[in-house]
Every structure is written in C-alpha cells, then in structure tokens.
Amino acid sequence: MVQIAIMGLGTVGTGVARVVAENAAQIERKLGEPLQVKTVLVRHFKDGPYRQLMTDDFRKIEEDGAIRVVVETIGGVDAAYEYTKRALNAGKHVVTANKQLVAEKGCELLALAKKRGVNYLFEASVGGGIPVLHPLTQCMAANRIDEVYGILNGTSNYILTRMVRTGAFFSDALREAQEKGYAEADPSADVDGIDAGRKICILADLAFGRQVDPADVPMEGIRNLSLRDVKIVQRGGYRVKLLGRAVRLPGNGRTAYVAPHLVPEEHPLANVEDVFNAVMVRGNATGEVMFYGKGAGEMPTASACVADVMEALQASPRREEIGWEPETEGFADPMTLRGRWYFRIDGSLTDAAAAFGQVEVLSEDGETAFLTEPLSGLEAAKQAEGLRQLARMRVLG
Amino acid sequence: MVQIAIMGLGTVGTGVARVVAENAAQIERKLGEPLQVKTVLVRHFKDGPYRQLMTDDFRKIEEDGAIRVVVETIGGVDAAYEYTKRALNAGKHVVTANKQLVAEKGCELLALAKKRGVNYLFEASVGGGIPVLHPLTQCMAANRIDEVYGILNGTSNYILTRMVRTGAFFSDALREAQEKGYAEADPSADVDGIDAGRKICILADLAFGRQVDPADVPMEGIRNLSLRDVKIVQRGGYRVKLLGRAVRLPGNGRTAYVAPHLVPEEHPLANVEDVFNAVMVRGNATGEVMFYGKGAGEMPTASACVADVMEALQASPRREEIGWEPETEGFADPMTLRGRWYFRIDGSLTDAAAAFGQVEVLSEDGETAFLTEPLSGLEAAKQAEGLRQLARMRVLG
Numbered sequence: 001m002v003q004i005a006i007m008g009l010g011t012v013g014t015g016v017a018r019v020v021a022e023n024a025a026q027i028e029r030k031l032g033e034p035l036q037v038k039t040v041l042v043r044h045f046k047d048g049p050y051r052q053l054m055t056d057d058f059r060k061i062e063e064d065g066a067i068r069v070v071v072e073t074i075g076g077v078d079a080a081y082e083y084t085k086r087a088l089n090a091g092k093h094v095v096t097a098n099k100q101l102v103a104e105k106g107c108e109l110l111a112l113a114k115k116r117g118v119n120y121l122f123e124a125s126v127g128g129g130i131p132v133l134h135p136l137t138q139c140m141a142a143n144r145i146d147e148v149y150g151i152l153n154g155t156s157n158y159i160l161t162r163m164v165r166t167g168a169f170f171s172d173a174l175r176e177a178q179e180k181g182y183a184e185a186d187p188s189a190d191v192d193g194i195d196a197g198r199k200i201c202i203l204a205d206l207a208f209g210r211q212v213d214p215a216d217v218p219m220e221g222i223r224n225l226s227l228r229d230v231k232i233v234q235r236g237g238y239r240v241k242l243l244g245r246a247v248r249l250p251g252n253g254r255t256a257y258v259a260p261h262l263v264p265e266e267h268p269l270a271n272v273e274d275v276f277n278a279v280m281v282r283g284n285a286t287g288e289v290m291f292y293g294k295g296a297g298e299m300p301t302a303s304a305c306v307a308d309v310m311e312a313l314q315a316s317p318r319r320e321e322i323g324w325e326p327e328t329e330g331f332a333d334p335m336t337l338r339g340r341w342y343f344r345i346d347g348s349l350t351d352a353a354a355a356f357g358q359v360e361v362l363s364e365d366g367e368t369a370f371l372t373e374p375l376s377g378l379e380a381a382k383q384a385e386g387l388r389q390l391a392r393m394r395v396l397g
Numbered sequence: 398m399v400q401i402a403i404m405g406l407g408t409v410g411t412g413v414a415r416v417v418a419e420n421a422a423q424i425e426r427k428l429g430e431p432l433q434v435k436t437v438l439v440r441h442f443k444d445g446p447y448r449q450l451m452t453d454d455f456r457k458i459e460e461d462g463a464i465r466v467v468v469e470t471i472g473g474v475d476a477a478y479e480y481t482k483r484a485l486n487a488g489k490h491v492v493t494a495n496k497q498l499v500a501e502k503g504c505e506l507l508a509l510a511k512k513r514g515v516n517y518l519f520e521a522s523v524g525g526g527i528p529v530l531h532p533l534t535q536c537m538a539a540n541r542i543d544e545v546y547g548i549l550n551g552t553s554n555y556i557l558t559r560m561v562r563t564g565a566f567f568s569d570a571l572r573e574a575q576e577k578g579y580a581e582a583d584p585s586a587d588v589d590g591i592d593a594g595r596k597i598c599i600l601a602d603l604a605f606g607r608q609v610d611p612a613d614v615p616m617e618g619i620r621n622l623s624l625r626d627v628k629i630v631q632r633g634g635y636r637v638k639l640l641g642r643a644v645r646l647p648g649n650g651r652t653a654y655v656a657p658h659l660v661p662e663e664h665p666l667a668n669v670e671d672v673f674n675a676v677m678v679r680g681n682a683t684g685e686v687m688f689y690g691k692g693a694g695e696m697p698t699a700s701a702c703v704a705d706v707m708e709a710l711q712a713s714p715r716r717e718e719i720g721w722e723p724e725t726e727g728f729a730d731p732m733t734l735r736g737r738w739y740f741r742i743d744g745s746l747t748d749a750a751a752a753f754g755q756v757e758v759l760s761e762d763g764e765t766a767f768l769t770e771p772l773s774g775l776e777a778a779k780q781a782e783g784l785r786q787l788a789r790m791r792v793l794g
Binding site (some may be wrong): 023029114123183289293311321 | 423424427428429527531533536537538540606679680682684686687689697701707710769
C-alpha cells in the first residue's frame with residue numbers, strides 16, 4: 001500500500017482522488033501494490049466524499065512518514081511554492097499540474113528534489129493528459145531538440161475555431177466559451193497568451209536544458225485579433241492559430257514567444273480544433289513528431305498527475321534526466337527570428353511593394369492584406385514603419 | 398563510459414551507430430557519461446567506418462562483461478531470437494526495433510528479462526521514432542486503455558495518399574513507392590497488412606496486459622483495394638486508410654485486426670498523409686490522444702533505439718510495468734465488433750435496401766455504393782449474402 005496526499009481540492013485535485021479510486025485495478029497492476037489517498041489539504045473544510053481525509057494543517061502531511069508522494073494542485077506560486085519546498089525537504093516526491101510554479105521556480109525545485117533524492121514531476125503542466133514532457137525528455141533523449149511549437153491553450157483555440165467556423169467575433173466567441181465553462185470569468189491568462197507562455201517556457205527549459213525566464217518571453221494573445229484577418233487568411237489557405245514556439249539558436253542560444261500565426265491549411269496544426277491541444281517537437285534524428293489531445297479537463301489532467309505519482313515511485317532513486325540549468329544567458333529576442341509576415345494595411349499594393357518589394361497579395365478591398373518574403377521581426381517592423389498598419393502576424397513555416 | 402553492441406548493420410543498425418556518434422553531446426548530458434559502440438555483429442565483414450568493431454562471432458558480445466546493452470537490429474525471428482535470449486541470459490539489456498520478434502516472442506523475452514533483472518525495450522518497433530509505447534505504458538498508466546488504433550504502416554499510407562491525390566491505380570502507386578525506396582521489391586509485409594498487424598499486436602499486448610497471438614489477428618491489406626472505392630468514398634467525405642485496431646471488450650476480452658477503413662475527413666487520422674504514421678490511444682480518463690510523425694526511416698528509428706538504450710541504463714533495476722501475461726484466452730473474433738459498413742454492389746438501391754433496410758447512398762452509377770447502419774461484421778456478412786458484392790469496408794467511428 002502506497003499512501004499519498006493531495007494539496008488543494010479544486011478541479012484537478014478532485015480528479016486525482018477520482019482517478020485513484022476509479023482506476024484502482026489498473027494502477028495496482030502496474031504499481032504492484034494499491035495506491036491510497038491518505039490526506040487532503042484544504043483551506044476550508046467541506047462536506048463530501050473526502051471529508052474524512054481533510055486537514056487544513058500542512059504539517060499533518062509534512063510530518064507523516066507514511067506519505068511518500070504529495071500531489072500539489074493548489075495553483076499559483078505562494079503557498080504552492082512554500083509547501084512544495086517543505087514536502088521535498090521532508091523527502092517526499094512531489095507531482096504537480098501547476099504550470100506557473102514550474103515555469104517560475106521549476107529549476108530551483110528540481111535542484112532541491114535532486115539534493116533530497118526524490119522526484120519533482122509535472123507532466124500534467126503542459127497538455128493536460130497528453131503525454132508530452134516524458135516523450136520529449138525520455139523517448140527523444142537521443143535527439144538534439146531544435147524546435148518545439150504548438151497549440152498550448154485550449155480556450156483560445158476554441159475561440160479561434162468559432163471565429164473560423166461560424167464567423168463569430170472575438171467577443172461573442174469568448175462569451176460562448178465562458179458559457180460552456182471553457183473560459184473563466186477573467187479570461188486573461190488564456191486569451192492574453194500567459195497560460196501558453198508558461199507552457200512554452202517549460203517546454204523550452206526541458207528541450208534546451210537551460211532556464212527560460214517567463215519574464216523574458218513575449219506573450220501576445222488573441223484579444224486584439226480581428227475577425228477580418230481571420231477571414232482574409234482563411235480564403236488565402238491559412239488558419240489563424242495561437243502558437244507557443246521555442247527555437248534553438250547556435251551555441252547556447254534559444255528564444256521563445258507566444259503569438260498568433262498564420263498556419264498553412266495542410267499543416268497538421270491547422271486541423272487542431274476546439275479545445276484540443278497539439279505540440280510539435282522537431283529532433284535532429286526523429287524529425288517532427290506531434291502529440292495531440294484534449295489539453296485540459298479534470299480527468300485527463302488528473303490522470304497525468306497519477307501517472308507521475310506512479311513514475312515517481314518506480315523511478316528509483318529518481319529520474320535524473322528531467323531538469324535544466326539555471327543559466328538564463330543566451331536567450332535572444334524572438335524578433336531576431338526570420339520568417340514570412342502577414343500585414344494588413346490602410347494603403348495600396350503600391351505602398352506595400354514600396355515598403356517590402358516582392359509581396360503576395362491576399363486581399364485588396366479598401367485595404368491591402370499581403371505576405372512578405374522571409375524577414376526577421378526587426379526588419380519587418382522597420383520596413384513597415386511608414387505604413388498605416390492594421391494587423392501584423394507571423395506565418396508558420 | 399557505457400559500452401554497447403549492435404547486432405546487424407542494416408539500415409537501423411547503421412543508424413544507431415550514427416546517432417551515437419552525431420548526438421554524443423546530447424546523450425552524454427542526459428546519461429551522465431559517454432556512450433560508445435564497442436562491437437558490431439555482422440554475418441559478412443565489409444569495409445567502412447565500423448570495420449574495426451565488427452565480429453561475426455556472437456560469443457564476442459555474449460562473453461564481454463563490458464557490454465551492458467545489446468541493440469538487436471537483425472530482424473526476423475531465428476537468429477534474433479536466439480541471440481536476444483543469450484544476451485538477456487548473460488545479464489545484458491536488449492533493445493530492438495524488431496516488431497516480428499516482439500509480436501511473436503515478446504512475452505517470453507520480457508519474462509526472461511525480468512528473471513535476469515534487465516530490460517527488454519522496443520519503442521522503435523512501433524511508429525519508428527514516434528514515442529508511442531512509453532507514453533502508452535507510462536504516461537497513461539493511470540488509465541484503463543479501451544482502444545488503440547491508427548495508421549501503422551507508412552508504405553501503404555503513401556500508396557493510399559497517391560491514389561487519393563493523383564488518382565493513381567494501386568499498381569502504379571506501388572511502383573512509385575518502390576522507386577522512392579518506400580516499398581521493397583517484395584512489398585507483401587507492407588501492403589498485405591502484416592507489418593501493421595505485428596504492430597497492433599504489440600500495442601494490444603501492452604494496452605490490455607495479455608498476449609495477442611499474431612496468428613489470431615486477421616490482417617487485410619490494401620492490395621485488393623479498388624481506385625473506384627477510393628474515389629467514391631472521397632466524394633462522400635471519407636478517406637480510405639489502412640488501420641490497425643485493438644479494442645478492449647468486457648472482462649478479459651479483447652480483439653484486434655488490420656483492415657482498410659473509411660475515415661471521416663474531419664477525423665485527425667484522415668489528414669495523416671504520405672509515409673506518416675499516427676496512433677490514437679483512448680484511455681478512460683485521458684480520452685483520445687494521438688501520436689504522429691514519420692513511422693520509419695534510418696535516423697528516427699535508430700534514435701528511438703538509442704533512447705531505449707539510455708532508458709535501459711537509467712531504469713535501474715528495470716522497468717517493471719512494460720510486460721504482459723502469456724494468457725491468450727479472451728481474444729474475440731473482430732467480426733463481432735459493431736460499426737457501420739461500406740458496400741459497393743452490382744445491384745440497385747432496392748437490392749441494398751432489401752438486404753440492409755435503411756442505408757446511406759454514396760453513389761449510384763451502374764453499381765450502388767452505400768453505408769449501412771451499425772452492424773457486427775457477422776451480421777453485415779450474413780445480410781449481404783444474396784448481393785453481388787464488389788467491395789466491403791468498415792467505417793471508423
């Protein structure tokens with residue numbers, strides 16, 4: 001019998017308790033012994049099936065030698081950070097879905113876990129139930145990872161899908177997402193690219209082996225995206241997708257950012273719709289592989305946490321290869337990355353050609369929408385200086 | 398310094414040596430020490446970069462205590478089976494891409510590995526460089542796996558893509574695949590569903606925890622697929638894809654088979670083209686997740702082998718959760734599975750309706766092509782008995 005604790009009984013925490021109960025047979029077969037939730041840390045006691053297990057005193061977990069793994073689903077940094085450190089210091093494995101904590105403090109917490117000879121695992125922090133981090137660090141371990149990019153936020157992808165399919169404006173699509181429970185009352189973390197930004201930081205940390213500071217990563221969401229651009233690019237054979245992207249540069253260089261992109265309709269990411277997520281990983285031996293599925297939700301995310309609990313117990317003494325160095329040097333401004341750009345301007349094709357030379361026109365209808373030749377972001381911004389710009393986006397590939 | 402041996406120096410074996418050399422820095426960083434190929438087993442000595450390492454005597458590997466991992470890329474059963482057993486008995490980890498050996502003898506070899514306290518790993522046997530088996534057994538360990546299905550053979554998917562895109566006949570598309578090196582002179586294993594069949598057996602073994610005997614698994618390829626059906630279903634909103642499919646049934650029941658299917662064009666598998674593979678896994682908590690990438694090729698497959706070498710060394714003493722029981726009972730005839738069916742008959746819509754009641758017509762043009770309501774394969778066959786059948790395929794979903 002292995003006993004664990006859950007900290008926080010929100011959606012994911014409740015899901016962890018449910019998965020442990022509902023899939024007890026599968027878990028016991030793989031683990032070789034039963035798994036049991038012994039203690040649940042809450043701020044306020046509530047009635048329900050886990051009432052007997054609840055405590056509001058973290059020391060009940062910290063000082064309980066029978067608890068070998070702690071699942072942290074508190075979220076945010078403050079209490080989650082404090083309790084995670086104390087749990088690791090008490091020699092317990094910690095498993096989490098908390099992307100903010102991993103993105104900001106993961107390097108330090110992994111170093112602490114290493115010092116204490118335990119695991120700190122966080123598969124559920126990126127892609128919910130979709131296996132991404134283990135395949136990246138383990139199955140692709142013999143690769144140099146050159147790029148990771150993908151659709152990392154289901155809420156904004158749902159909104160974009162509604163805009164494309166039904167011609168809904170952003171505001172209406174957001175309201176619909178909120179009614180369906182896909183977006184929160186304050187949707188900022190989702191629609192402003194912050195959630196995707198934390199995830200691309202974690203992916204970049206693991207892919208390149210060095211810390212990427214979320215504060216260095218430009219995060220642009222879809223709040224200012226115009227339905228007009230969605231429609232123009234669609235007619236031109238593209239879909240607008242919010243992508244997080246991390247690219248290896250020569251030496252220790254690397255960059256990462258979140259922004260809406262034009263994705264060619266034949267690209268596998270173009271057909272990733274609704275709340276689905278997909279992560280592409282490009283390794284120098286494997287080429288591109290994609291991981292696809294529902295990126296959020298109680299049971300998928302919880303099942304990834306429980307799999308990490310099992311992994312933490314089985315990877316004895318610990319998984320050494322999951323970690324990265326604290327050094328943040330070598331992080332470059334993503335505006336140095338080259339690629340094609342989409343512009344919509346209040347101006348003519350002649351204006352566009354004067355600024356950019358050769359362009360590919362997507363629409364001329366009182367405004368001009370066009371694609372440039374490959375340019376760095378800095379070059380694109382500079383050459384566009386004299387134009388009355390209405391929209392600007394990167395083109396993938 | 399960790400020393401390994403490679404058995405067989407064909408495409409994958411050569412790739413393993415290349416990956417070890419080219420990605421030495423990445424491998425050393427993750428492994429904590431350098432990895433070196435010490436010995437290569439060949440049948441006939443050849444000049445080339447690995448001439449110094451070659452031996453034609455397996456005992457040079459078997460008796461060399463410095464060799465901790467053996468990569469078997471001989472293929473087939475005979476010698477590969479014999480040497481794998483001897484290497485495991487000598488206390489060496491064994492890693493392979495040999496799907497035939499794993500499908501036929503995996504259960505026995507895993508039991509032997511367990512007895513000797515070493516790992517037998519075979520991520521590369523399914524999906525080449527695409528991480529599939531580890532995510533299935535490890536990241537989804539907290540799920541009950543209910544179904545696994547996918548495009549498991551790149552050669553036949555390439556041929557189908559040519560038939561759809563360019564209207565090529567099977568014979569011409571096959572010749573094109575052979576010219577490009579995607580299909581062998583004897584293409585039987587690829588186009589007759591045998592390669593996909595071995596892979597679905599391995600997936601079913603791991604997903605359901607019990608042996609699936611390849612001899613029990615009906616394997617139907619694309620050799621008899623008519624271009625006419627490809628075109629009819631395409632106009633109806635479907636793509637023809639060769640799928641391997643394994644389904645959990647109540648109790649210890651399970652079934653598996655390989656056959657061409659109609660895949661709705663909005664399904665993620667419909668857009669998997671050319672030599673790409675994709676595997677869908679449905680877990681009771683995670684829902685459906687998909688793994689996508691190039692399913693073959695020297696470097697992708699080799700990099701998966703090298704990742705397994707690293708995993709074998711790091712998973713100390715061994716990965717207990719990779720394995721299955723020898724019991725083959727409970728395997729059901731896939732003809733008991735229910736679903737919609739596509740038929741093309743030399744007959745009228747009245748004939749179709751007389752046999753099946755409600756049908757959905759796809760084409761009436763001197764023949765009648767239609768979809769039935771959900772039926773088991775046995776029911777579909779029985780109801781179609783009086784019809785002059787020209788084609789019959791399952792519809793996915």
